[in-house]
Amino acid sequence: IHTGVGIGRSRVQHFLYASLSNPLTTPRRKGGGWSSNQLFCTASLIVNRNNSQGKKRNPAKPVDKSKINSNVSPHRAASAVRLLRIEQGGAFADLLNADYRESAIDDEMDYIQRTLGFRTNPLDARNTRLVTDIVAGVVRWKRYLDYLIFSLYDGAKNVKDMEPLLQQILRIGVYEIVKLGMPPYAVVNENVTLARAALRAGAGNMVNGILRRVASDREKDMLPLPKVEGDDRSKARALSVKYSHPVWMIRRWMTYLGQEGAIQLMEWNNSPPSFSLRANSGRGVSRDDLVLLLKKLNVQHELSPHMTEFVRLSTGLQSVIQAGLLKEGMCAVQDEGAGLVVSVVDPQPGETIIDCCAAPGGKALFMASRLQGQGSVIAIDVNQGRLRVLEEAAKVQALEGVVNACQDDIRSFAVGASIRADKVLLDAPCSGLGVLCKKPDMRWKRTLKDLEQLILLQDELLDAASLLVKPGGILVYSTCSVDPGENKERVESFLTRHPEFIVEAVHKYVPNEFISEEGFYTSHPTKHFLDGAFAARLFRVSI
Numbered sequence: 001i002h003t004g005v006g007i008g009r010s011r012v013q014h015f016l017y018a019s020l021s022n023p024l025t026t027p028r029r030k031g032g033g034w035s036s037n038q039l040f041c042t043a044s045l046i047v048n049r050n051n052s053q054g055k056k057r058n059p060a061k062p063v064d065k066s067k068i069n070s071n072v073s074p075h076r077a078a079s080a081v082r083l084l085r086i087e088q089g090g091a092f093a094d095l096l097n098a099d100y101r102e103s104a105i106d107d108e109m110d111y112i113q114r115t116l117g118f119r120t121n122p123l124d125a126r127n128t129r130l131v132t133d134i135v136a137g138v139v140r141w142k143r144y145l146d147y148l149i150f151s152l153y154d155g156a157k158n159v160k161d162m163e164p165l166l167q168q169i170l171r172i173g174v175y176e177i178v179k180l181g182m183p184p185y186a187v188v189n190e191n192v193t194l195a196r197a198a199l200r201a202g203a204g205n206m207v208n209g210i211l212r213r214v215a216s217d218r219e220k221d222m223l224p225l226p227k228v229e230g231d232d233r234s235k236a237r238a239l240s241v242k243y244s245h246p247v248w249m250i251r252r253w254m255t256y257l258g259q260e261g262a263i264q265l266m267e268w269n270n271s272p273p274s275f276s277l278r279a280n281s282g283r284g285v286s287r288d289d290l291v292l293l294l295k296k297l298n299v300q301h302e303l304s305p306h307m308t309e310f311v312r313l314s315t316g317l318q319s320v321i322q323a324g325l326l327k328e329g330m331c332a333v334q335d336e337g338a339g340l341v342v343s344v345v346d347p348q349p350g351e352t353i354i355d356c357c358a359a360p361g362g363k364a365l366f367m368a369s370r371l372q373g374q375g376s377v378i379a380i381d382v383n384q385g386r387l388r389v390l391e392e393a394a395k396v397q398a399l400e401g402v403v404n405a406c407q408d409d410i411r412s413f414a415v416g417a418s419i420r421a422d423k424v425l426l427d428a429p430c431s432g433l434g435v436l437c438k439k440p441d442m443r444w445k446r447t448l449k450d451l452e453q454l455i456l457l458q459d460e461l462l463d464a465a466s467l468l469v470k471p472g473g474i475l476v477y478s479t480c481s482v483d484p485g486e487n488k489e490r491v492e493s494f495l496t497r498h499p500e501f502i503v504e505a506v507h508k509y510v511p512n513e514f515i516s517e518e519g520f521y522t523s524h525p526t527k528h529f530l531d532g533a534f535a536a537r538l539f540r541v542s543i
């Protein structure tokens with residue numbers, strides 16, 4: 001029996017046959033737990049190593065100093081370039097900022113040089129955090145920022161008429177003044193300098209005019225805003241500017257959450273996200289151990305009231321990342337909303353679990369850690385690149401003996417397979433409408449047409465996943481959406497096609513506050529202050 005990740009489909013099936021008749025019992029590492037002494041030593045080592053790494057953060061390759069423009073603010077130049085890359089589809093808004101490799105910092109400077117024609121002074125840790133915050137904020141507030149810019153500037157009818165770099169510089173400036181409340185004088189000067197250096201004097205003049213006008217209108221509390229009035233369509237259009245979301249999403253939310261509910265959800269999506277960490281029992285790290293490490297790093301935290309492995313951070317995620325706790329596999333960043341889906345699956349040692357859409361592995365690895373070294377998680381995903389991330393994470397978290405990755409489309413896998421698992425998780429591709437707070441660019445990428453296509457795909461994947469459940473076994477269908485069309489309606493439709501399944505209410509598995517009247521698990525951001533998530537537990541009564 002193989003214990004490594006990355007095996008092909010036929011080997012997975014062979015593995016399954018073997019493990020079903022003879023459950024895999026990988027023993028837990030002897031002495032796998034960590035003493036508090038070990039943990040303190042580890043934390044010190046990590047912190048010290050990080051400090052020494054910090055000294056090495058100067059660019060490794062020789063820099064042509066003549067091309068460094070030290071008048072330009074590094075975080076604004078980097079933000080403008082990153083925003084351009086996001087808009088052109090080459091990057092995404094990374095809130096974790098987890099890439100502290102020298103090469104990544106070099107890459108950022110290379111992009112700046114290629115786009116603007118010069119380098120800036122290097123980004124220090126504070127500047128790097130500012131870039132993350134500004135980029136995420138500008139992406140979130142894009143529609144509102146553009147409304148302000150084009151209400152105050154009549155040279156262009158709409159965004160498309162303005163050159164892209166100028167547009168990003170203006171958005172950054174307006175965001176800094178209006179949403180961050182930064183001193184207007186500095187914001188105007190710095191963004192004018194950037195526009196002059198990266199474009200031309202005339203662009204600097206335009207930035208000067210618009211930002212000054214924004215600053216003065218804000219001072220007088222006279223910033224323009226459309227009135228929320230008229231029929232639903234007009235109201236949704238005005239709300240779309242005020243809360244910077246696509247009209248189609250607002251109209252959908254107004255239908256099933258009401259106008260107030262839709263506004264609350266948008267306010268949540270526009271707020272800075274908070275993060276949770278899961279202590280990795282795969283490496284023998286308990287939540288108490290993790291708490292000791294966080295105390296050592298002076299990171300504020302509180303215990304999750306819902307799950308014994310989870311800790312909530314108020315701030316300090318960057319310190320956790322820089323200290324290497326993720327890289328060392330001590331813990332993983334995971335939202336409790338997603339973690340509770342694993343509680344619905346309720347993995348038990350010795351079980352064989354198939355995760356049909358497993359990558360990048362958040363739930364697969366948490367399920368694997370709950371198996372305590374006995375049993376297996378077959379992690380299937382159609383996307384090779386994302387599956388590679390899962391495989392790497394399985395190694396880091398010392399779970400590769402339990403997780404077996406397999407690249408395949410679950411629809412063809414299920415048709416050819418004669419295997420049946422104890423539990424099958426289908427964490428379906430979805431609109432992600434429950435996690436917009438953590439994914440600032442997602443709201444602009446999704447369309448109503450996507451949602452309609454995803455619903456068709458979810459039905460097909462559910463049909464396929466159901467083939468893999470043994471009689472008496474469990475199928476869990478989950479999403480990170482708050483849309484009933486992707487959640488309870490998909491389950492209702494599945495049950496009409498599959499009378500061999502019935503709903504098992506999730507009372508035994510998650511706290512009551514998360515249980516819908518139909519017996520499903522639902523986490524709603526504005527009710528539970530977690531990511532949105534949904535899971536239904538379906539019991540296979542017959543063959």
Ligand SMILES: C[S@@+](CC[C@H](N)C(=O)[O-])C[C@H]1O[C@@H](n2cnc3c(N)ncnc32)[C@H](O)[C@@H]1O
Binds near residue numbers: 357358360363410461
């Ligand atoms: C919501 S994500 C899964 C997240 C994952 N469960 C986790 O916790 O990290 C959905 C995944 O479904 C995969 N997927 C989409 N269509 C698929 C298919 N037909 N067969 C297998 N995987 C598929 C995507 O590649 C994507 O990784």
